[in-house]
Structures are given as C-alpha cells and as structure tokens.
Amino acid sequence: MGRKSIVPVAVAGLAVALVTMMGLAPVAGAARVPGATTGGVTTCRVTGKLMFSPALQGLNSGSSAATVDASLTGCSDAGLGKISFIAGRLQGLVGSVSPGNCTSLAISHVAPPLSGGSVVWAPHAHLAGSGGISFPAGAATIIDLNRGTFLQVSYSGGSVTTGSFANSGESSMTATSTQSDAQLAGKCRSKNGLSVDDFRGTATL
Secondary structure (H helix, E strand, C coil), rough: CCCCCCCCCCCCCCCCCCCCCCCCCCCCCCCCEEEECCCCEEEEEEEEEEEEEEEEEEECCEEEEEEEEEEEEEECCCHCCCCCCHHHHHHCCEEECCCCCCCCHHHCEECCCCEEEEEEEEEECCCCCCCEEEEECEEEEEEECCEEEEEEEEEEEEEEEEEECCCEEEEEEEEEEEEEEHHHCCCCCCCCEEEEEEEHHHHHH
16 A cells, blocks of 8 residues: 555644634632633644544445544633633534545545534633534645654534534644554555554634
8 A cells, every 4th residue: 555545534733713702700609600611712632533433444345434632731812811722622524525535536635524523612611612613625735744754634624513612613623643654554455454643733713
C-alpha cells in the first residue's frame, strides 16, 4: 500500500466555528441551572480516537462505522464572563465508510459525513451540553511532517442543533493522525486490520 492507499477517514483535528452563548444567572435560594450559550467564539484543542467497526482491512467489501470519541481542552471564550476556560467531551459522531477497506480507490480521499455528535461541557453548572452535532463530507490529504507523512482530515460547514454553541453551518474541524501513513497502511494489511486511529487537532464551535 502506497502513500495514497489509506482511507482518508482519520477524523481528527477540528478548527473553525462560530458560536452563540448565554448563561442563566443564579436564582436566590435555588440551584444554578446550566444555560445554553449564545454569543462568543470557543476554540479548543482536540485529542481523540477514530474507531472503525468492523476494522478496516485490505480490499474487503461491505461497510464500516467510523465513530469519534474526543476530549476538548483549553477552550476559551470571552463571552462567558468569569469562565474564561472550559473543556468538554465529544462523543457519538458517526460516519460510514463503504466499502469497508483501506484503499483510496473506494473513497477517493473524501472523508464521510458525520452526525449524531454531542458534547458535555465543564463546568457543568454554567454550560448546557451541545447536541445534534454534524458535518458534511470533508477532505483528506497527506501532509509532510518531520517524522514522515501523515493523514489529515478537514471538515467545514458543520452544525450544532441544540444547546450551547448552537449554529447552522458554522462549525469546522481539522484533524491529523498520530500514526504515520506507513503505520496506517501496515495495520490495514495486517490480520486484524485498522480498528483505531488516534488523532489530534483543533476545534471551534
């Protein structure tokens, strides 16, 4: 498998998206209720895993579900008043790779659409979760780094349907695999196939 022989579905790094924020003020004698944010821009570092089920392997036919599970850290937003840094857990973003293989012939270096994502934010007392996160098909490229060549996937035009940072078509993501092109290709050729790919990048919601 050569440089262009791996599936460009290594979602990772995220970057760009505008958001709106609004926090509910505490009511005397009552517990604080988290509010959905409206107004502001939140940019985060992203570190996570892209999991394939079943594992991507050689030239097998069929389809494989690609699921994203990632941590959002170092998020900052001037629109949150006293809260200048927040973090979150992104889960449930799922796409479908079909056929489920590791070659660029089937997917032409187009990363599949993702949908069904949600984020639980911290501090919980101030921020409601985000739901209905989705992205249209993205673009995958092979980039050169000092340690070799690596797969990078970029998404734009994504949306957050409910909760904090709700927007329509303003979310983006960029992600780079922590495994080199050669390492991914080796797993694709292996007996067990490629089941997990770690990635890191940035995200703005």
